[in-house]
Amino acid sequence: MALLRSWLESANQADCPFPLNNLPYGVFSVSGDAPRCGVAIGDMILDLAECEARGLVDAGGTFAQPRLNDFIALGRAKWDEIRARLTALLAEEGDRSLPLVAMAEAQLHLPIRVTEFTDFYASKNHAFNVGVLFRGPENALPPQWTHMPIGYNGRASSVVVSGTPIRRPMGQLKGEAGPEWAPCRRLDLELELGAIVGADSVMGQRLSVEEAEQAIFGYVLLNDWSARDVQAWEYQPLGPFQSKALGTTIGAWIVTQAALEPFRCAGAERANPLLPYLHERRPGLYDLEIGWTMNGQVMGRTNYGVMYYSSAQQLAHHTSSGCPMRVGDLLGSGTISGPEREQTGALLEMTGGGKVPVTVNGAPRTFIEDGDEIGLFAQARGEGYRIGFGPCTGQVLPALP
Amino acid sequence: MALLRSWLESANQADCPFPLNNLPYGVFSVSGDAPRCGVAIGDMILDLAECEARGLVDAGGTFAQPRLNDFIALGRAKWDEIRARLTALLAEEGDRSLPLVAMAEAQLHLPIRVTEFTDFYASKNHAFNVGVLFRGPENALPPQWTHMPIGYNGRASSVVVSGTPIRRPMGQLKGEAGPEWAPCRRLDLELELGAIVGADSVMGQRLSVEEAEQAIFGYVLLNDWSARDVQAWEYQPLGPFQSKALGTTIGAWIVTQAALEPFRCAGAERANPLLPYLHERRPGLYDLEIGWTMNGQVMGRTNYGVMYYSSAQQLAHHTSSGCPMRVGDLLGSGTISGPEREQTGALLEMTGGGKVPVTVNGAPRTFIEDGDEIGLFAQARGEGYRIGFGPCTGQVLPALP
Numbered sequence: 001m002a003l004l005r006s007w008l009e010s011a012n013q014a015d016c017p018f019p020l021n022n023l024p025y026g027v028f029s030v031s032g033d034a035p036r037c038g039v040a041i042g043d044m045i046l047d048l049a050e051c052e053a054r055g056l057v058d059a060g061g062t063f064a065q066p067r068l069n070d071f072i073a074l075g076r077a078k079w080d081e082i083r084a085r086l087t088a089l090l091a092e093e094g095d096r097s098l099p100l101v102a103m104a105e106a107q108l109h110l111p112i113r114v115t116e117f118t119d120f121y122a123s124k125n126h127a128f129n130v131g132v133l134f135r136g137p138e139n140a141l142p143p144q145w146t147h148m149p150i151g152y153n154g155r156a157s158s159v160v161v162s163g164t165p166i167r168r169p170m171g172q173l174k175g176e177a178g179p180e181w182a183p184c185r186r187l188d189l190e191l192e193l194g195a196i197v198g199a200d201s202v203m204g205q206r207l208s209v210e211e212a213e214q215a216i217f218g219y220v221l222l223n224d225w226s227a228r229d230v231q232a233w234e235y236q237p238l239g240p241f242q243s244k245a246l247g248t249t250i251g252a253w254i255v256t257q258a259a260l261e262p263f264r265c266a267g268a269e270r271a272n273p274l275l276p277y278l279h280e281r282r283p284g285l286y287d288l289e290i291g292w293t294m295n296g297q298v299m300g301r302t303n304y305g306v307m308y309y310s311s312a313q314q315l316a317h318h319t320s321s322g323c324p325m326r327v328g329d330l331l332g333s334g335t336i337s338g339p340e341r342e343q344t345g346a347l348l349e350m351t352g353g354g355k356v357p358v359t360v361n362g363a364p365r366t367f368i369e370d371g372d373e374i375g376l377f378a379q380a381r382g383e384g385y386r387i388g389f390g391p392c393t394g395q396v397l398p399a400l401p
Numbered sequence: 402m403a404l405l406r407s408w409l410e411s412a413n414q415a416d417c418p419f420p421l422n423n424l425p426y427g428v429f430s431v432s433g434d435a436p437r438c439g440v441a442i443g444d445m446i447l448d449l450a451e452c453e454a455r456g457l458v459d460a461g462g463t464f465a466q467p468r469l470n471d472f473i474a475l476g477r478a479k480w481d482e483i484r485a486r487l488t489a490l491l492a493e494e495g496d497r498s499l500p501l502v503a504m505a506e507a508q509l510h511l512p513i514r515v516t517e518f519t520d521f522y523a524s525k526n527h528a529f530n531v532g533v534l535f536r537g538p539e540n541a542l543p544p545q546w547t548h549m550p551i552g553y554n555g556r557a558s559s560v561v562v563s564g565t566p567i568r569r570p571m572g573q574l575k576g577e578a579g580p581e582w583a584p585c586r587r588l589d590l591e592l593e594l595g596a597i598v599g600a601d602s603v604m605g606q607r608l609s610v611e612e613a614e615q616a617i618f619g620y621v622l623l624n625d626w627s628a629r630d631v632q633a634w635e636y637q638p639l640g641p642f643q644s645k646a647l648g649t650t651i652g653a654w655i656v657t658q659a660a661l662e663p664f665r666c667a668g669a670e671r672a673n674p675l676l677p678y679l680h681e682r683r684p685g686l687y688d689l690e691i692g693w694t695m696n697g698q699v700m701g702r703t704n705y706g707v708m709y710y711s712s713a714q715q716l717a718h719h720t721s722s723g724c725p726m727r728v729g730d731l732l733g734s735g736t737i738s739g740p741e742r743e744q745t746g747a748l749l750e751m752t753g754g755g756k757v758p759v760t761v762n763g764a765p766r767t768f769i770e771d772g773d774e775i776g777l778f779a780q781a782r783g784e785g786y787r788i789g790f791g792p793c794t795g796q797v798l799p800a801l802p
Contacts, residue, residue, distance in 0.1 A: 239640020245724035323646035
C-alpha cells in the first residue's frame with residue numbers, strides 16, 4: 001500500500017508516524033480543558049468531539065468523553081464508518097477547516113478505562129531465555145507452551161499512560177536468613193504490544209479465532225515493568241503478583257487493526273500442530289519493527305512477527321473456559337524478543353540474569369537505576385510511509401522506604 | 402454481645418441469619434422492577450432507595466443504583482452513620498412503617514460491580530494438601546508461604562451472584578499423546594470468604610495493615626469454581642488462568658465488618674515471625690463457622706479462624722508494590738480448610754486428588770457432576786443470635802462441546 005496523501009503537509013512526510021494511513025485514536029486535552037477523543041494526523045490532533053459537535057461525524061456523542069470505551073463499544077461497523085469519513089475529510093481534497101490542535105500543545109491521557117488486563121507470554125525466545133534463568137535449561141520451556149498461549153491476569157488499576165513516572169517498589173526479597181523487606185534491586189522492563197478488546201462476549205460462550213480477531217479494536221505499545229527479585233521469590237505456584245503490579249505503561253495512541261492490515265504476516269514456525277480451537281485461517285501477526293531505549297539509546301530492536309501466538313489466538317484461548325470478555329480489556333502480547341541478544345525485550349534476558357552488563361551512554365547497567373527513562377517504539381513500514389505508535393515512556397523514581 | 406431486638410419479629414428468632422445485629426447489604430428487585438440497594442432483616446428486605454426517597458436516610462442518592470459501589474465509596478463515616486440510623490429505625494421502638502419487601506418475593510442481584518478480583522491462598526492446611534497433590538510432599542508448601550500472603554489476580558468479569566448456573570468448561574487437558582480438547586473432568590469448588598474493598602488507594606503508596614483493615618467494607622461467601630485438570634496442565638509458570646475463569650459465585654449479601662466485630666479472633670499459629678509490614682496489632686480473623694453442601698448434604702465444615710492471613714494482611718500485601726486498590730475490588734481468602742478430611746473446602750483435598758470418593762446422598766463422587774448443586778454457608782454465633790451470610794449456590798450445567 002502507498003502513502004495516502006493529506007492536505008495537512010506534515011502528515012505526508014516519509015518519517016511521520018501519523019500519516020493518513022494511520023489515524024490512531026487517543027484522548028487529549030489542551031491547557032487543562034476537558035479531556036476528549038482525538039485522532040493523530042501529522043503533527044496535529046483532530047478534535048473528534050468538536051468534529052461531532054459540528055456534525056462532521058456521528059459517534060453518538062461518545063467522542064466528548066474522556067475515554068474511548070463507549071466509542072469502541074459502538075462496534076466494528078461504526079469503526080469502519082468513522083475511519084472512512086475521517087480519511088475523506090483529511091484527504092487532499094478534504095476539509096481544510098477541521099478542528100486541529102497542535103500535538104506539541106496537547107496533554108495525552110490514558111486512552112481507555114482498562115477494564116481488565118491480561119498478560120501473555122508468546123515469544124518463544126523470551127519464554128526460553130527467561131525459563132533458563134528461573135528454572136534451568138531442562139525446564140526452561142513449559143511443556144504446554146507450544147500448545148497454548150500461556151497468560152495470567154494482571155492488574156488493571158496500575159496501567160498508566162506514557163510519560164507517567166514509575167515508582168521503584170519495595171518488596172519481599174529472598175535473603176540468606178529469610179526474606180527481607182527492601183527496595184527492588186532488579187527492576188526491568190518488558191517490551192510488549194497490547195491488544196484492546198472492542199466487543200463484549202457472553203459468559204459460557206467461546207470465541208473462535210476469527211471471531212476473536214473481529215473483536216479486537218487496535219493495539220498500543222505496552223511496557224510491563226517487572227520487579228525480578230520480587231518475582232523470583234513470590235511467583236511459585238500461583239504466578240507473578242506484586243512483581244507486576246507496580247505499573248504498566250501504555251502508549252497514548254491506539255493504532256487500529258485497519259491501519260495494520262497491510263502488514264499482516266505469519267509468526268514463528270510451529271513445533272507441533274495446534275488444537276483446532278486455536279487454528280488461524282490467515283496470518284495473525286504483523287510485520288512491525290519494535291524496540292526500546294534507555295535514556296535515549298536504542299537497546300533492543302526486533303519484530304512483532306517473531307511471536308508464536310497472535311492476539312486473536314490469545315483472545316480465543318481467553319474465552320476457552322467460557323470467560324466473558326469486555327470492551328476495554330487489555331491483552332499484553334508478552335515480551336517480544338528475537339533470538340539475538342540485541343533483539344531482546346527485557347534486561348533480564350539481555351544481561352543473562354544480571355551477569356553481563358550492557359553499556360548505556362557509556363555507563364554499565366544490569367537492571368534499571370533510579371532516574372533511568374525507558375522508551376518503547378514501533379513502526380510498520382509501507383511504501384513511502386510508516387505506521388507509528390508514538391512514544392511509550394516512563395522514568396523511574398526512587399523507592400519510598 | 403446479645404441479640405438486638407427488632408419490632409420485626411422474624412428478626413428475633415434464634416436461627417434467623419439476619420437479626421438486627423447483622424444488617425447485610427444487597428441489591429434486589431421485585432417483579433422485574435429496577436434493582437436497588439437493600440438491607441436484609443429477618444425474612445424481609447428493607448428498601449433503602451425508598452427509605453432515602455422518604456428522607457429517612459441520606460446516602461446521596463446512591464441507594465437507588467443497581468450496585469453498592471457508589472454507596473461504599475462514600476466512606477467509613479457514612480457506613481457508620483447509616484448503620485446507626487438503620488439500627489434505630491428497626492429497633493423495638495423504631496419505625497413500623499418502613500418500606501419492607503418479603504425476601505421470598507425478591508430477586509437478588511450481584512451486589513457490587515466487581516472492579517478487580519484477587520484470590521489468595523491463606524489456609525495452611527489447604528496449601529499443604531493441594532501442594533502434595535500437585536508437587537509431592539517435599540515441595541508442598543512453597544518456601545515463601547509462611548512469609549507472605551500468596552495471591553494471584555483472577556477474572557472479575559466471571560464473578561456471578563448466588564443462584565447463577567455454572568457451565569462446565571471445555572479446556573486443554575494433558576493427554577498421553579499430547580493435549581486434548583475436552584470437557585473438564587475434574588470440576589471442583591473452593592470454599593472461601595471474599596472481602597470487599599471500600600476505599601481507593603493511591604498508586605505508589607502502601608497501606609499498613611491497620612489502614613487496610615479500615616479500607617474493608619465487608620465480606621461475602623465466595624465459591625471459586627476450579628477446573629483441576631485444566632489447572633494442572635496450564636498453571637506453570639504463570640499461575641492458574643482458564644481453570645479459574647469459568648465462574649466465581651458470590652453470595653448476594655455483604656456482611657459488614659461492623660457486624661463481625663464481636664467475633665474477632667486470632668488465626669493459625671505462626672511458623673515464623675512476619676516482616677513488620679504484615680504485623681497485625683489485633684487479631685484480624687473471625688470466629689465464623691463456614692462450610693459447603695452438595696445437593697443439600699453437608700460435606701465440609703470448618704472455621705474461618707483457621708486461616709493464616711487476614712484480609713487486612715492480604716490487602717496490605719496487595720499494596721506492597723504500590724499497586725492502587727479501588728472500591729469494589731474483591732479479595733478471595735483462599736480455600737478455607739481445617740486439618741481433617743471433613744473440614745476441607747475443596748473436593749480435590751477431600752478425595753485425595755480424586756482417589757477416595759465421597760458419598761453424596763448415597764452416590765459416590767470424586768468431582769462435581771453435571772446437575773450437581775454446590776452451596777456454601779457461614780455463620781457467626783453470638784448470644785442468642787447468629788450472623789448469617791445467606792446462600793451461595795450454583796448448579797453445574799453440561800459443557801457446550
